[in-house]
Amino acid sequence: MSFFDNWYRGDATLKAEPDEELVKLFNEKGDGKVLDIGCGRGRNSLYLASLGYDVIAVDVSKHAIIQLDQNAKLLGYDIEGIVCDIGDYSFTEKYDIIVISNVLQFILKRVEQINIIYKVMEYITTNGTIFIKHPLTILDLESQCLRNGMLNRFFTHSEFNWEILLDVNKLAGRKKDCELNIFIAKKS
Numbered sequence: 001m002s003f004f005d006n007w008y009r010g011d012a013t014l015k016a017e018p019d020e021e022l023v024k025l026f027n028e029k030g031d032g033k034v035l036d037i038g039c040g041r042g043r044n045s046l047y048l049a050s051l052g053y054d055v056i057a058v059d060v061s062k063h064a065i066i067q068l069d070q071n072a073k074l075l076g077y078d079i080e081g082i083v084c085d086i087g088d089y090s091f092t093e094k095y096d097i098i099v100i101s102n103v104l105q106f107i108l109k110r111v112e113q114i115n116i117i118y119k120v121m122e123y124i125t126t127n128g129t130i131f132i133k134h135p136l137t138i139l140d141l142e143s144q145c146l147r148n149g150m151l152n153r154f155f156t157h158s159e160f161n162w163e164i165l166l167d168v169n170k171l172a173g174r175k176k177d178c179e180l181n182i183f184i185a186k187k188s
Contacts, residue, residue, distance in 0.1 A: 001015045003188045004050070009126065010103070011068065013028055016041070016043055016112070017043060017102050018043050018044045018046075018047035018048075019043075019044060019131070019133055019182075020082045021113065021131070021133070021182050021184070022044055022047070022101070022131055023047065025129070025131070025165070025166075025184060026047075026048060026050070026051060027051075029051055029157055030048075030051050030052055031052055031053065031054070031091075032053055032054065032095075032096030032097050032128075033053070033055075033094075033095045033097075033099065034048050034054065034055045034056065034078075034095060034096065034097040034098070034099065034116050035054045035056050035058070035095040035097070035099070035120075035123075036048070036055060036056070036058065036098075036099045036101075037058055037086050037089075037098065037099065037100045037103055037116070038058070038059055038060075038086060038100065038101070038102070038106070039057035039064070039068060039081075039099075040059060040061075040064050040068075040102075040105030041057060041064050041067045041068055041070035041071070042057055042064075042071060042072065042079065042081070044099050044101055045068060045072075045099075046068070046072065046075065046077065046079070047058040047085055048097065048099075049072065049075075049077035049078075050075070050077065051137070052076075052161070053096075053125060053184070054061060055077075055079045055093075056079075056080045057078070057079055057080065057082065058082045058084050058086060058089055059081075059082075059083065059084075060079075060083070060084065060085045060100050061083070061088070062083045065081040065082070065083050067118065068081045068179060069081050074079075076120065078182065079188045086103070086116060086117070090101050091122075091123045091164075093123070094123050094124060094125045094128070095123060095124055095128060096124075096125050096127075096128045096129070097128060097129050097130075097131065098120045098123070098129075098130045098131070099131045100127070100130075100131070100132045100133070100134070101114070101131065101133040101135065102133055102135075103134070104116070104134040104185065105134060105135050110138055114154070115153065116141065117132075117151070117154055118154075118158075120153050120173050121154075121155070121158055121160060123186075124187050125175055125187070127186065127188065128187050129165070129169070129184060129185070129187075130183075130184070130185050130186075131180070131183075131184050132151060132181075132182075132183045132184075132185075133179050133180060133182050133183070134181055134183075135172075135179065135180055135181075136148055136173065136180070137154075138182050139149075140187065148169065148181065151167070151181065151183040152164060152167050152183070155185050159172070160187055161169045161187070162185045162186065162187055163186045164183075164184075164185050165184040165185060165186055166183065166184040167182075167183050167184075168181070168182050169180045169181050170180075171178055172180065
């Protein structure tokens with residue numbers, strides 16, 4: 001059993017609410033396709049499905065997707081849960097919203113993190129929104145977390161036109177020992 005399967009199977013204390021910045025951004029009924037990368041138990045997927053979005057949720061953990069599927073059925077949402085490492089995910093269509101929340105730090109090589117960011121930049125629709133939340137510092141992982149301002153540089157220097165809706169840092173964690181970057185961009 002993988003690290004993530006053990007984690008989702010055993011830890012009932014994981015956050016269940018959607019990201020507050022995502023809720024502020026999307027708080028009315030909507031339609032369109034959503035890709036939630038590293039969805040976990042689906043806190044953001046379930047929220048966006050409740051607003052009417054067609055959600056595809058991808059996670060490397062089979063147990064996380066099982067829990068997401070169970071919760072979606074209980075709530076009457078039709079969410080497509082896929083067990084897959086995002087590095088192996090076959091992008092076949094464009095999405096109106098792509099969510100990557102608290103995932104990048106688990107991708108240990110920075111080049112793989114950057115490849116995923118460029119891939120989602122390519123597979124977002126015009127007027128589509130990318131929501132990324134990731135730690136700038138983390139003590140217990142060997143990951144090379146993206147440095148402050150890197151996402152902004154990737155997006156402002158890309159071949160596409162982007163409106164940066166939010167690029168802020170905030171302290172998080174039980175001891176406020178982790179700094180998170182919340183980055184939201186809209187393709188124009």
